[in-house]
Amino acid sequence: AVGHRHLDEATPATAGPVAEIAWVVGTPWQGRGIATEAARGMVGWLGRRGVRTLMAHVHPDHRASAAVATACGLAPTDVWQDGEVRWTGPLDHRERRKG
Template sequence: MQADPLSTARLDLLPLRVEHAEEMAAVLSDPALHAFIGGAPLTVDELRTRYERLVAGAPEPGVSWCNWVLRLREESRLIGTVQATVTGRHAAEIAWIVGTPWQGRRFASEAARGLVTWLVGRYVRTVVAHIHPDHRASAAVAEAAGLSPTDETHDGETLWRLALRP
């Protein structure tokens, strides 16, 4: 499975390219973005190296890495990312991040809904996300995308799931 260009009401979800690293390094430069996910902002070179790995694809057979940057049409600029790790054609793990200046305007929810719709249209029947229990904004994004919290945890994060019938 490969990332296709997608559009939502306000966003274009563009398949990730290595060339996005420079603009995205600025978008993701706020250390506060790492409060729940750990780590620190990457430099342009570090992000370029990461994007090279992502664009090359998953080394595991049957696993697809689908990554998009989010372009806000009204500002004609990148504001974040969404991603899906698809195993086989029936399950995907998703994640999202939006730069600090664009938070609070439901861009992550809009992008996550678009991503889940795209995945379901490709016969993915289980979508999951791992969310820190104190990260209320990410929980709201997961809920907006149709996922619900489970009793399962992994590395201190709650597993959220959307399971559709085959």
């Protein structure tokens, strides 16, 4: 989902447009870098369309998803939703120029 919105009451409107990203990889294909490659491709695509802030929700015990979020330039916040930690970060302008 992409749109202009606040992440929370403390986040300025300049944080938008915001895109929430997610990834799912079938068990037989996990551990091959597929999620990282796909998510980074999506980040580049979103950047070329003006998205300025990214968000994802990652279960605190899921190290592989935390690694994907980190590769996308996200960092964990103190915000929890449905048992997952919200990760956010500004879209890196370098990603906008990639493929």
